[in-house]
Amino acid sequence: MKALRLYLWLVLIQVRSQMQYRVGFLLETLSVALGSIISFVTLALVLQKFEGIAGWSLGEVAFLFALVELSFGLMDMIFSGFDPDYFAAHTRQGTLDQYLLRPVSLTLQIFGSQFILRRLGRIFQGTLILVYAVQLVNIEWTVGKILYLPLVIAGMVLFFGGLFMLGATITFWTVERIEAVNILTYGGTELMSYPMTIYQDWMRRFFTYIVPAIFLNYYPSLYFLDRPDPFNMPFVVRFIAPVVGLGVFLAAYVFWRFGVRYYQSTGS
Amino acid sequence: MRVYWEIAKRALSRQLTYRTATLAGLATNFYFGLLRAAVMAALYGARAQVDGISLQAAITYTGLAQSLIAVISLLGWFEVMRSINKGEISSDLLRPIGYFKFWLAQDLGKAAAQLALRGIPLMLGYALFFDILLPQTLWHWLAVFLALGLAVLLSFSWRFLVNLVGFWVTDATSIGRVVYIFSWFLSGFLMPLRFFPDWFVRLCYLTPFPHTINTIVEIYLGVLTPGQMLRALLLQLAWFVGLTLACSWVLRRGIRHLVIQGG
Amino acid sequence: MFFGASEFDITKAQAHNDATKRLSQVVIRVHDLHKYFQVPIRQRGRFSALRSLLVRRHRLVKAVNGVSFQIGRGELVGYLGPNGAGKSTTIKMLTGLLVPTHGEISVNGRIPWKQREEHVKSLGAVFGFRSTLWWDLPVIESLELLRYIYDVPLARFKDNLREFRKILEMDAFINTPVRSLSLGQRVRADVCAALLHDPSLLFLDEPTIGLDVVAKERIRQFILHANRQRGTTVLLTTHDLSDVEKMCQRVMIIDRGKLLYDGQLESLRQRFGGKRELVVELVDEEDQISIEGAIVTSRQGAQVMFQFDRDQISASELIQRISSNYRIRDLSVREPDLEATIRRIYEQRLLEDAV
Numbered sequence: 001m002k003a004l005r006l007y008l009w010l011v012l013i014q015v016r017s018q019m020q021y022r023v024g025f026l027l028e029t030l031s032v033a034l035g036s037i038i039s040f041v042t043l044a045l046v047l048q049k050f051e052g053i054a055g056w057s058l059g060e061v062a063f064l065f066a067l068v069e070l071s072f073g074l075m076d077m078i079f080s081g082f083d084p085d086y087f088a089a090h091t092r093q094g095t096l097d098q099y100l101l102r103p104v105s106l107t108l109q110i111f112g113s114q115f116i117l118r119r120l121g122r123i124f125q126g127t128l129i130l131v132y133a134v135q136l137v138n139i140e141w142t143v144g145k146i147l148y149l150p151l152v153i154a155g156m157v158l159f160f161g162g163l164f165m166l167g168a169t170i171t172f173w174t175v176e177r178i179e180a181v182n183i184l185t186y187g188g189t190e191l192m193s194y195p196m197t198i199y200q201d202w203m204r205r206f207f208t209y210i211v212p213a214i215f216l217n218y219y220p221s222l223y224f225l226d227r228p229d230p231f232n233m234p235f236v237v238r239f240i241a242p243v244v245g246l247g248v249f250l251a252a253y254v255f256w257r258f259g260v261r262y263y264q265s266t267g268s
Numbered sequence: 269m270r271v272y273w274e275i276a277k278r279a280l281s282r283q284l285t286y287r288t289a290t291l292a293g294l295a296t297n298f299y300f301g302l303l304r305a306a307v308m309a310a311l312y313g314a315r316a317q318v319d320g321i322s323l324q325a326a327i328t329y330t331g332l333a334q335s336l337i338a339v340i341s342l343l344g345w346f347e348v349m350r351s352i353n354k355g356e357i358s359s360d361l362l363r364p365i366g367y368f369k370f371w372l373a374q375d376l377g378k379a380a381a382q383l384a385l386r387g388i389p390l391m392l393g394y395a396l397f398f399d400i401l402l403p404q405t406l407w408h409w410l411a412v413f414l415a416l417g418l419a420v421l422l423s424f425s426w427r428f429l430v431n432l433v434g435f436w437v438t439d440a441t442s443i444g445r446v447v448y449i450f451s452w453f454l455s456g457f458l459m460p461l462r463f464f465p466d467w468f469v470r471l472c473y474l475t476p477f478p479h480t481i482n483t484i485v486e487i488y489l490g491v492l493t494p495g496q497m498l499r500a501l502l503l504q505l506a507w508f509v510g511l512t513l514a515c516s517w518v519l520r521r522g523i524r525h526l527v528i529q530g531g
Numbered sequence: 532m533f534f535g536a537s538e539f540d541i542t543k544a545q546a547h548n549d550a551t552k553r554l555s556q557v558v559i560r561v562h563d564l565h566k567y568f569q570v571p572i573r574q575r576g577r578f579s580a581l582r583s584l585l586v587r588r589h590r591l592v593k594a595v596n597g598v599s600f601q602i603g604r605g606e607l608v609g610y611l612g613p614n615g616a617g618k619s620t621t622i623k624m625l626t627g628l629l630v631p632t633h634g635e636i637s638v639n640g641r642i643p644w645k646q647r648e649e650h651v652k653s654l655g656a657v658f659g660f661r662s663t664l665w666w667d668l669p670v671i672e673s674l675e676l677l678r679y680i681y682d683v684p685l686a687r688f689k690d691n692l693r694e695f696r697k698i699l700e701m702d703a704f705i706n707t708p709v710r711s712l713s714l715g716q717r718v719r720a721d722v723c724a725a726l727l728h729d730p731s732l733l734f735l736d737e738p739t740i741g742l743d744v745v746a747k748e749r750i751r752q753f754i755l756h757a758n759r760q761r762g763t764t765v766l767l768t769t770h771d772l773s774d775v776e777k778m779c780q781r782v783m784i785i786d787r788g789k790l791l792y793d794g795q796l797e798s799l800r801q802r803f804g805g806k807r808e809l810v811v812e813l814v815d816e817e818d819q820i821s822i823e824g825a826i827v828t829s830r831q832g833a834q835v836m837f838q839f840d841r842d843q844i845s846a847s848e849l850i851q852r853i854s855s856n857y858r859i860r861d862l863s864v865r866e867p868d869l870e871a872t873i874r875r876i877y878e879q880r881l882l883e884d885a886v
């Protein structure tokens with residue numbers, strides 16, 4: 001309880017100072033939203049022209065795209081303290097010292113250390129496209145689907161959050177941020193926005209068995225859209241998104257707790 | 269002239285020292301290229317050609333687009349803005365060299381380095397993974413590099429112009445970002461402009477953006493007749509000259525503004 | 532200073548006794564502590580970026596290399612050493628920021644890095660050149676947030692704040708955001724923040740670095756206040772010797788990761804101070820002056836300066852000898868200054884094998 005209140009307090013401080021420059025804040029939010037809207041509009045125009053991709057209609061691809069966008073946007077807001085691009089500054093400049101001096105969980109403090117309100121832009125437009133996609137596709141909603149949707153989003157938030165944590169932890173050794181992690185995070189959102197059949201086998205296998213991205217968006221979407229599975233996996237894999245997400249997150253968390261010991265601070 | 273040459277050389281060798289970052293950037297660009305190529309292939313399906321672009325050409329296009337990212341700073345370049353905001357500009361202005369040319373020289377040096385370290389290696393990597401198109405004659409290669417050079421100049425001048433907003437707005441990066449995002453679309457970076465309706469493409473060509481990526485791509489892929497090619501190159505040149513004049517006019521007003529406001 | 536030195540000695544000696552009494556309650560125990568850092572070597576030459584990507588070469592920096600000491604409850608210890616000696620690294624291990632490479636630390640019976648959260652509750656820390664306060668918040672709001680983080684009862688918080696505000700003279704800037712404070716103000720705010728939760732231990736890493744004389748003095752007063760009035764155990768690193776002279780009875784000297792000296796400031800002077808000086812003003816100008824056990828280093832009219840070694844002759848004996856031959860109008864003893872003493876220790880590595 002105390003932890004939650006402290007987190008909210010830390011977040012509030014940042015929201016307050018970000019709101020001080022209101023025009024700047026609005027423009028930033030707009031530019032963030034604009035980025036994904038433009039890429040979606042391009043995609044929509046092209047899909048219309050080509051009449052879908054790999055047997056998926058515009059609405060179906062939009063559904064994939066929107067789920068990832070929405071989840072990544074949420075994750076980016078909650079986990080931005082662990083964003084390797086930002087976290088690397090802590091290990092480089094030794095500013096983790098000040099968090100370690102306080103009698104509160106370090107993880108909680110890092111969660112509260114960076115909260116970027118303008119990321120709302122991405123969440124907002126992700127929601128918008130999701131609504132649009134759902135209208136376009138005519139999903140047959142059942143109780144199961146309605147209950148499962150938030151779990152899928154939570155699974156992806158944990159998955160991407162885990163990747164952020166992993167990237168942050170690696171900086172304890174490398175000090176510099178590792179760009180390869182961006183391939184998994186930002187590259188992951190791009191990859192997961194399309195049906196997995198379009199990729200070459202080696203790539204799909206990599207994102208099935210090594211980085212289990214396929215279970216987070218593609219398989220749940222097969223369920224929502226009532227599509228058959230071209231890869232003949234057991235039916236149940238459509239429902240493991242939250243478990244996979246949680247697993248990736250927990251693994252990253254254990255790694256993070258281990259990595260903190262290797263924090264070196266900096267020589268003055 | 270000599271001094272600008274030296275500035276460009278410094279900028280080039282500075283880029284060479286960030287080699288690890290460059291390598292990582294190359295990997296990222298290449299990975300996204302793979303995804304984009306997969307999307308292209310899936311879009312085409314059984315189609316042989318769309319709007320005069322074959323699948324082979326479309327895949328080559330994704331490689332070109334990815335390899336140009338760093339060369340023309342497509343993801344954003346805000347250095348001038350920053351130096352205005354921080355007040356560093358006053359000391360830059362004390363130097364006996366032109367401010368625009370000072371930055372242009374740096375940008376050219378950087379572009380050359382990025383072409384050598386990221387642009388060309390990426391295309392070579394593409395050639396390993398895919399069966400890409402290559403220009404067949406010397407003249408064709410010449411035209412490609414001419415278009416590339418002009419595109420770098422032209423891209424610099426619009427980026428510089430956007431940066432000058434910093435004279436009037438304190439945190440202009442968000443404005444800058446909005447312009448960059450539009451440029452992804454309008455320049456033909458996200459998709460070849462040919463895929464879009466004619467009236468829309470004509471609209472795009474009213475802005476400077478398609479003269480950067482889309483022009484290079486169309487010249488490279490050989491979808492233009494020699495006459496069209498010449499016209500495209502001349503248009504690039506015209507935009508560069510026009511934007512440069514605009515830059516110097518705005519810069520003068522900006523400096524006057526700065527002097528009156530007292531920095 | 533007429534015989535003033537000996538009076539000074541008595542107060543110091545008393546303090547020494549107090550300290551030894553308190554030492555029965557050891558709060559910090561450090562045994563054979565080591566901390567090594569792997570520092571990558573920048574490679575030069577062709578393909579260096581690629582090479583360093585594949586195999587990074589490292590240099591091992593032994594920042595702390597076998598340090599042992601104990602500190603008792605209520606002591607105020609100065610930790611001295613030149614730049615890069617290993618002071619900050621030691622403090623960071625004591626506060627739980629760094630995990631030792633080897634060796635044992637126990638603070639209040641806890642292992643700092645293992646029981647970090649419990650551990651930091653009972654300590655306050657100030658790092659001179661880095662603030663632990665929230666950049667965008669006014670000082671008072673930072674302090675209130677800290678009250679919440681440390682669970683300080685409201686009444687206690689108010690009392691402490693009232694007291695600290697007065698001693699540190701913080702009223703002028705308590706509502707100013709930290710980012711707009713001057714360095715002196717910022718350090719004062721940080722010192723205040725470090726003590727609000729009544730910690731039993733206070734660690735200060737170069738608290739007075741870069742401060743003007745007035746701000747330095749204020750902070751020293753405050754540290755002394757915390758130590759005397761509240762019984763807070765204090766360990767402070769510095770390379771400003773006036774800090775040590777004004778506050779500490781006990782000093783530890785570290786250089787290149789090894790402790791060179793641990794003991795009373797006064798005995799440090801006595802052991803390594805080198806030659807003392809006696810300045811005597813005689814009633815008459817004498818032609819020839821010579822005294823056994825001392826040499827005359829300068830003369831100006833009736834004023835004569837003797838240099839002598841404390842091992843061979845005591846000041847009072849020397850004065851007796853002089854006064855039995857000449858008539859003295861006035862005299863004073865000059866101790867070698869601490870700065871010179873310490874410099875001698877570093878330069879000549881006098882203590883290399885002493886500890």
Ligand SMILES: Nc1ncnc2c1ncn2[C@@H]1O[C@H](COP(=O)(O)OP(=O)(O)O)[C@@H](O)[C@H]1O
Nearest residue numbers: 264265266267568594614615616617618619620
């Ligand atoms: N995080 C670190 N990484 C690498 N080297 C370090 C680090 N911290 C300290 N050092 C090195 O360890 C030695 C001791 O540093 P430090 O404890 O900061 O000394 P002091 O505080 O006495 O000036 C120095 O050589 C310093 O460069």
Ligand SMILES: [Mg+2]
Nearest residue numbers: 268618619736
């Ligand atoms: Mg230090």
